[in-house]
Amino acid sequence: xxxxxxxxxxxxxxxxxxxxxxxxxxxxxxxxxxxxxxxxxxxxxxxxxxxxxxxxxxxxxxxxxxxxxxxxxxxxxxxxxxxxxxxxxxxxxxxxxxxxxxxxxxxxxxxxxxxxxxxxxxxxxxxxxxxxxxxxxxxxxxxxxxxxxxxxxxxxxxxxxxxxxxxxxxxxxxxxxxxxxxxxxxxxxxxxxxxxxxxxxxxxxxxxxxxxxxxxxxxxxxxxxxxxxxxxxxxxxxxxxxxxxxxxxxxxxxxxxxxxxx
Amino acid sequence: xxxxxxxxxxxxxxxxxxxxxxxxxxxxxxxxxxxxxxxxxxxxxxxxxxxxxxxxxxxxxxxxxxxxxxxxxxxxxxxxxxxxxxxxxxxxxxxxxxxxxxxxxxxxxxxxxxxxxxxxxxxxxxxxxxxxxxxxxxxxxxxxxxxxxxxxxxxxxxxxxxxxxxxxxxxxxxxxxxxxxxxxxxxxxxxxxxxxxxxxxxxxxxxxxxxxxxxxxxxxxxxxxxxxxxxxxxxxxxxxxxxxxxxxxxxxxxxxxxxxxxxxxxxxxxxxxxxxxxxxxxxxxxxxxxxxxxxxxxxxxx
Numbered sequence: 001x002x003x004x005x006x007x008x009x010x011x012x013x014x015x016x017x018x019x020x021x022x023x024x025x026x027x028x029x030x031x032x033x034x035x036x037x038x039x040x041x042x043x044x045x046x047x048x049x050x051x052x053x054x055x056x057x058x059x060x061x062x063x064x065x066x067x068x069x070x071x072x073x074x075x076x077x078x079x080x081x082x083x084x085x086x087x088x089x090x091x092x093x094x095x096x097x098x099x100x101x102x103x104x105x106x107x108x109x110x111x112x113x114x115x116x117x118x119x120x121x122x123x124x125x126x127x128x129x130x131x132x133x134x135x136x137x138x139x140x141x142x143x144x145x146x147x148x149x150x151x152x153x154x155x156x157x158x159x160x161x162x163x164x165x166x167x168x169x170x171x172x173x174x175x176x177x178x179x180x181x182x183x184x185x186x187x188x189x190x191x192x193x194x195x196x197x198x199x200x201x202x203x204x205x206x207x208x209x210x211x212x213x214x215x216x217x218x219x220x221x222x223x224x225x226x227x228x229x230x231x232x233x234x235x236x237x238x239x240x241x242x243x244x245x246x247x248x249x250x251x252x253x254x255x256x257x258x259x260x261x262x
Numbered sequence: 263x264x265x266x267x268x269x270x271x272x273x274x275x276x277x278x279x280x281x282x283x284x285x286x287x288x289x290x291x292x293x294x295x296x297x298x299x300x301x302x303x304x305x306x307x308x309x310x311x312x313x314x315x316x317x318x319x320x321x322x323x324x325x326x327x328x329x330x331x332x333x334x335x336x337x338x339x340x341x342x343x344x345x346x347x348x349x350x351x352x353x354x355x356x357x358x359x360x361x362x363x364x365x366x367x368x369x370x371x372x373x374x375x376x377x378x379x380x381x382x383x384x385x386x387x388x389x390x391x392x393x394x395x396x397x398x399x400x401x402x403x404x405x406x407x408x409x410x411x412x413x414x415x416x417x418x419x420x421x422x423x424x425x426x427x428x429x430x431x432x433x434x435x436x437x438x439x440x441x442x443x444x445x446x447x448x449x450x451x452x453x454x455x456x457x458x459x460x461x462x463x464x465x466x467x468x469x470x471x472x473x474x475x476x477x478x479x480x481x482x483x484x485x486x487x488x489x490x491x492x493x494x495x496x497x498x499x500x501x502x503x504x505x506x507x508x509x510x511x512x513x514x515x516x517x518x519x520x521x522x523x524x525x526x527x528x529x530x531x532x533x534x535x536x537x538x539x540x541x542x543x544x545x546x547x548x549x550x551x552x553x554x555x556x557x558x559x560x561x562x563x564x
Contacts, residue, residue, distance in 0.1 A: 009372035020407035107506020234403035
């Protein structure tokens, strides 16, 4: 009984989570440019318009580049920090998590303004790199937390056994540690990618006149003429992201062998 | 693991192996190699930038020439404290952030608990993906979707009219801000909360049941206290993300948030010192929040 009630409440929240997305998906097929409900006639021709739009395409490419590069930097920095904290005791160890969390814990506008002030003071021109620097900074903590959590849950004896059996540091890392934490790294990378691809506040301060996809949407969402294309872009973004998230989920549920979950 | 022996070609490995052995024997060198990149990045890029911003809060904009004067002064903070307008904006921002956090905790609880305790393996995986997906879909589009839903003539207005409710204007309004923020940040609360519930050993639930506790009191007296650090961890996101946002208030209401004032001061009026000074308000609020969160063990639960 109580379980059924819980299931019902959970379903309700999920419906709440998906209702707006479903609404926008419906509007993407709305033949009418106005957004009044109910929708009376449907069309697919906005999809062609969106794909043919030069600004949409270049914004998408910039967003993908920025997200991939930021994720790569975050993977490196986050992993290094997680291994350092997991394996060593050192001065400032407790503060490290705190500092890594700051860019995401502090309001985005603070991080954005701080980076903006720095780029202006040091005279760094805005480019894809300034976007990447901003995104990587707040993505590190996601990789770090995922990896550290996995390292804490996995047992050190496997690595010790590997070394005892004569494997060197690199071999142990490649054949024991990496398989153990691989799915955690992937999950961290996915979240980092999502965080970067989605981000708009810090980006408005680090992009200059460039347009990432969120900034393109922000610039066009107030324009009644562009609404159909904004709706289509929204649907495409949702579809494009569903595939890697689903794949990652499959990957991480297949390999639970080396960790002590459950 | 059968290929472990051949992973490094012995003919090429002489130098590489010596380096590895050297690094392996010197733990402080390992630590240095691990720490240098992240600490360097955060020390220089991030903390350095924050320091510049902090100093900028004590500069001021010359009212006659509109140029930024680099003499240190407290006049920006004086204006903030003495002006009732800015005080109202700050209180409104913090108040809505708190309200959104509480709303998200209440909404996330059934989903997170259901996922961790009631759902089977397949269902759990499916729910995890379903909650992760909205995180991937553009933040702006979801705000925009709510704007469409709430606006006059939109689906909600239509639904209200079907049941005979007239004249409810949700857009633009502060209620819209509350709904949209609660909606947007909800996955950030569900995921750590789910992790918190999932981490609780099954045996504790069995023990609770053996001692005669029903589902409800097990939830209240075992699960909830143990998951509190995870819930606090989730609240860091919902609270902070609301504090710093200026997009949502601008799109669904006519109210000013700290973020709006900071953004306009910096971008439109070019008054970086005042923007920096006002931006210290959410920083101070978040610093206090994070310190409290750390005491509650939230960082371990992230």
